[in-house]
Amino acid sequence: MDIHDIRRHNLQTILTVRFSGYRAGLAAAIDRQASYISRCLTQIEKNRKRIGEEFARHIESKLDLPAGSLDAPDGIKLPDGESATEQDHAISLEKGPEFSRPFKRTPILGTAQLGPEGYWEALELADGWVDVPSSDPGAYSLRVKGDSMAPAIRSGWVVWCEPNQRLVPGEYVMVRRVNGECMVKELLYANEEEVSLMAVNDGYGRLTIDRDEIEQIHYVGGIIPPSKINY
Known part of the structure; x- marks a missing residue:
């Protein structure tokens, strides 16, 4: 996974953890359009907007994150010191009720x-x-x-x-x-x-x-x- 994929995964973690998946909220916080965030996070490689060095530092500055946070290959360091990835956050969610067979x-x-x-x-x-x-x-x-x-x-x-x-x-x-x-x-x-x-x-x-x-x-x-x- 190259640096651009690492930044994309870490940005997805920020979106999930801090903004509860609300892209418009993240976009407003970093002075971008929601459509721009969608392009950065899309799974379709040919349509993806790469997160370059300048934009990565811009995101960190706007979100009060330490410089280089977006480049961490093992998951972004949150302000409280906890390391979180998308998978970690998903596991922390409580399991919902199981639906029984209706018939x-x-x-x-x-x-x-x-x-x-x-x-x-x-x-x-x-x-x-x-x-x-x-x-x-x-x-x-x-x-x-x-x-x-x-x-x-x-x-x-x-x-x-x-x-x-x-x-x-x-x-x-x-x-x-x-x-x-x-x-x-x-x-x-x-x-x-x-x-x-x-x-x-x-x-x-x-x-x-x-x-x-x-x-x-x-x-x-x-x-x-x-x-x-x-x-």
Whole structure:
């Protein structure tokens, strides 16, 4: 690395440490235009303005740096005596929060054959998985067959459920009764004694089930088209 590259790297360090990367601030401090600073620091060699001897001493004078500071090959000496380079400054920054994957892979546990009034008559084995925006560790998916829940849930589409999500009146739930019947319906209300449901299909009405007849009731997080299934 020649003297011009050393000066360029040290000027970049000054820009980063003292001016927080704000080129207009550095430019004003040394009586230059921001575009001139950009030319000095550009990574494109053919467009780069070299920092000569006179300009290097000018920068040091304007920024109250000791003469020759810009020529230091191991990093510029800051006024407080600390040696800093761009890499040193970058390492001193606190690590920001890590972003988790926004979607969760949920396995398709089976294919539910939809019978009259939205009941599942049988559960066949199925494979594949879908990505869903869920943080529920127990989330799972079911692929449905039949048209008794149309148009809300079409044959071949996937329903994903969240067992640990709180139930929300007015939204869909998956209900399994102690006799093995399963269904997806709109939740009207739920209390300690009973659960009231509304059929997805307009051809069927309201259904109220005693709590002791329900084996499980899970929140339905969403409905996914078959094109989103992965194998």
